[in-house]
Amino acid sequence: MTETPMPTAYKDPKLPPPVELPEGPDWVGVLKVFDAHVAETLVVAARTLYPHQDLPERVYRRTVVAFDGLAAKMPAVAQGFAEFVDLVDGAMPVPFRELSESYRVNGLKAIEGTAAFRLVQRTTVRFLYDDIEVWQAFGYEGASAHLGGYVDRGFNDLDWLPEPPPGI
């Protein structure tokens, strides 16, 4: 299949830009609540839940920075993330973030019914797929009103099916 290039994604100009993180392990320096082990475990958990081969590590890290922001606002949420890390680390003689993929997947399956799992899974979906770099990767263009909408930018440009009759 020939790949056409992905169009450019935009965040609404009224919203803050994505957080800038250092590329190395220093990224944990921006965190308010999580320590490095909790943060790195959650990054590995997010990638195990949603293992997008071609997404860079930084999008998963930004997702965990968003978790940290919630945890800083809500102590009960902070406790939920801590419980999650304890649960997944306690299941095997090796810390979760050092496990091979099949053990990580089985470990997550084993705790699917818990509130801590639900918190991590739902919150990962909430923030990972709200990241503009992920939008760009999967072809979602995002905000458009500041560019005049899509009326002149392809709202009806699909050309691989028959054109419906005018006025249908």
Place this chain on the structure above:
Amino acid sequence: MTKYDLDDSGVVVIVGSGAGGGTLAHELVKRGVEVVLLEAGKHLTADDFVNDEWAGYEMLSWLDKRTASGTWRAAKDHPTAPSWSCQVVGGTTTHWSACCYRFIEDEFRAKTLYGEIPGTSLIDWPFTVADIAPYYELAEAKMGVTRTNGLPGLPANNNFKVMYAGGSKLGYNVSTGRHAINSIPYDGRPATIQDGFTITGDKTGARWSTLAVEIPRALATGKLELRPQSRVTFIEHDAAGKASAVVYVDAAGVTHRQKARAVVLAGNCIETSRLLLHSKSGRFTDGLANGYGHVGRHYLRHIIQTVWSIFDKPVYMHRGEIMGGMIDDFVRHDPARGFAGGYYIEMNSMGLPTTAAFLDPGWWGRDFVSVIEQYRNMAGIFMSGEDMPQPGNRVTLGDELDAFGVPVANLHYDDHPNDLKLRVHGYKTLSAIHAAAGAKRSIEAPSYPASHNLGSNRMAAKAEDGVLDGNGRAWEVPNLFIADGSTFSTGGACNPTLTIVALAIRQAEFMAGRMAAGEL
């Protein structure tokens, strides 16, 4: 803005500024009635809105905790937010996707047409299609509904081309449908720029809302006082059993008591039922207007579900108006299908953030990833069908209190066998349409939090069958009215807003008439 005194007992107090309350306010002040409109949310403007799914959700939604029980998926997927509506001036009209279909004649006589269905509490509406038809016409003109009054339909977008290709191949009647979104400039508002963000507020005013149309025009009459950030907690009555005042808390946390000539609740199903149940007194021991125990019962939320399909080539479904497609072949009740009631097929699109969240909440792993990575090749198709009223599907009050001292609402819903039959039939039809257009894979997504909230304070021909008479007036409290979807006697199949607006116009005429006659 006009100001009314808290002790002015000559005003009509409306609680909620959405499709019902906002329209009713305008229609009453046009007739010279003095109105105080209380809205729990803020008064935002088009400039405040953002083109962003989650930021828009957080800006507009009613986010207070609720609880859920019953067999419905919402109790599992969204246990503290089973129902969804807005808390902002304009209510859920700041969010809606503007589908405007009328109930058909049969839907006003569901009990007569469907007969006895075990487990249901079906009734006929207390009026016929002929009674409401003139008000549908007024509503369509007011809202600028496409394909009425000479207005053209919305143009076909990419997602529609997929729906059209599949639906026409199967012989269905496919069109872009009817919407309160300007396809051409109308009523001082511009044509749509196809920004794809009708659900996060409308930045241009191309789509009708009470925020953009009814409320500013009502304010201009000098008869309306709008009080945003006013959270109503209790409805009081006098010794004669008439509603006499509305208690509310303002943005600073100060409690006020606004006297009233008549009170209208328009806070969407959950909040309106919750207020009635909470407003208990020595005279109304089970809550206001609840002598027969119908308040909060017979709750309906429509059979709503989406099929998302993956194609070989890009669709970019997020470009353009999100629900501009409709198939009406399954609207009529047809006993040969094996269930009662019908459904509309409509188009649906979402951005990546909410597609991921609602595709199948709880789904994770490599299979999910392989689907969502193909977002740009995805198309969406949707249905809204009639669910069966059941007395046990209801809003009740729990033990936990909210920040205003009002009990948190629980929403209980068990799927009726008829609902499940309709769901299965609908999923098969939706998937077949996409398959006919060349889909590689289709995902049957469950309902998201209920947005068509209906029936929980229903109108009925007899007091023992419902909370309200045919004018939306409480049988037991002659100056208490309701103007939201909770008044629906049965749900019908189509999106409810057009009917809510038509009923509000009709109700304003009734109320103004009674006032002129000295009877209200």
